[in-house]
Amino acid sequence: MHTIRPATPDDATTILDIQKRAFAEEARLCGNWEIPPLTETLDAVVAHIENQTVLTAWHGAQIVGSVRGLLSGSVCTIRALSIEPEHQGRGIGSKLLHAIERAHPKVTHFDLLTNTAMTGNIRFYERHGYGIVELRRYTEAIELAYMSKVAIAGDA
Numbered sequence: 001m002h003t004i005r006p007a008t009p010d011d012a013t014t015i016l017d018i019q020k021r022a023f024a025e026e027a028r029l030c031g032n033w034e035i036p037p038l039t040e041t042l043d044a045v046v047a048h049i050e051n052q053t054v055l056t057a058w059h060g061a062q063i064v065g066s067v068r069g070l071l072s073g074s075v076c077t078i079r080a081l082s083i084e085p086e087h088q089g090r091g092i093g094s095k096l097l098h099a100i101e102r103a104h105p106k107v108t109h110f111d112l113l114t115n116t117a118m119t120g121n122i123r124f125y126e127r128h129g130y131g132i133v134e135l136r137r138y139t140e141a142i143e144l145a146y147m148s149k150v151a152i153a154g155d156a
Contacts, residue, residue, distance in 0.1 A: 002092055004099045007054035007066060012045040015056065015066045015082070019045075022082040029117050030142050037080055048079075053103050057083070057092045067096040069104055076104040076151075078112040097128055101151070109150050116143045 007015060023037040048054050048068050053076075057065035065083040069076045078100060083092050101110060114121045116135065122145055130147040138144050 001059075002064070002090075002095060003058045004055050004095060005058060007049045007056045009046050009049050011054075011056055011063060011066075012042055012049055014063045015049075015054070016040065016042055016045050018063065018066065018084050019080055019082040021085055022088075025085075026115055026118055030115065030139075032139060032142060035115075035142070037082070040080075053100060055096055055099050055103065057096050059087065065092045065096055067100045069100040071104060071107070074106070074108040076100075076107040076110050078110055081112075093124065094128065104151075107151050109148055111146070111148050113144045113146055116145050122147075 019037050019040070023035065027033045027035055027038055045054075048070070052071060053069040055067050055069075056063045064087040065081075067081040068079040070079055078097070081093055081096060083096075104110075110130070112125065112130065113136070114125065115138075116122065122132070125147050128149070130149045132145045133148045134146040136144045136146055
């Protein structure tokens with residue numbers, strides 16, 4: 001059983017550690033260890049916890065995942081959905097995504113970026129109603145899919 005809770009500043013180190021493990025596969029696949037999820041600082045994670053919406057997924061007494069919702073006007077940007085690698089494939093990502101959407105009932109839409117090389121991630125977001133709006137070149141080897149979902153009351 002997994003429970004979803006708001007993050008506290010004390011959770012920041014664990015959130016960042018899980019994020020780095022979760023995004024290591026992407027870095028290996030693209031041959032680039034300088035992607036933002038791997039270079040983010042602990043201070044930045046703490047700032048998001050203090051100023052935005054950060055949710056954690058717990059398995060017993062252990063954090064096994066997190067997600068952030070960065071609010072700007074009527075748009076919520078989904079960021080850093082990260083699941084501990086050995087806990088992936090158990091529905092935790094879906095649970096976190098639904099929870100972060102429910103936490104922002106007044107937005108008009110949700111946006112996110114994901115690496116096109118991570119085809120499973122694109123399929124995951126498409127299953128949850130997100131569609132690719134634009135492809136953006138990040139580096140020579142990395143293309144990002146800008147995805148968006150219209151927020152519909154009761155849809156999350």
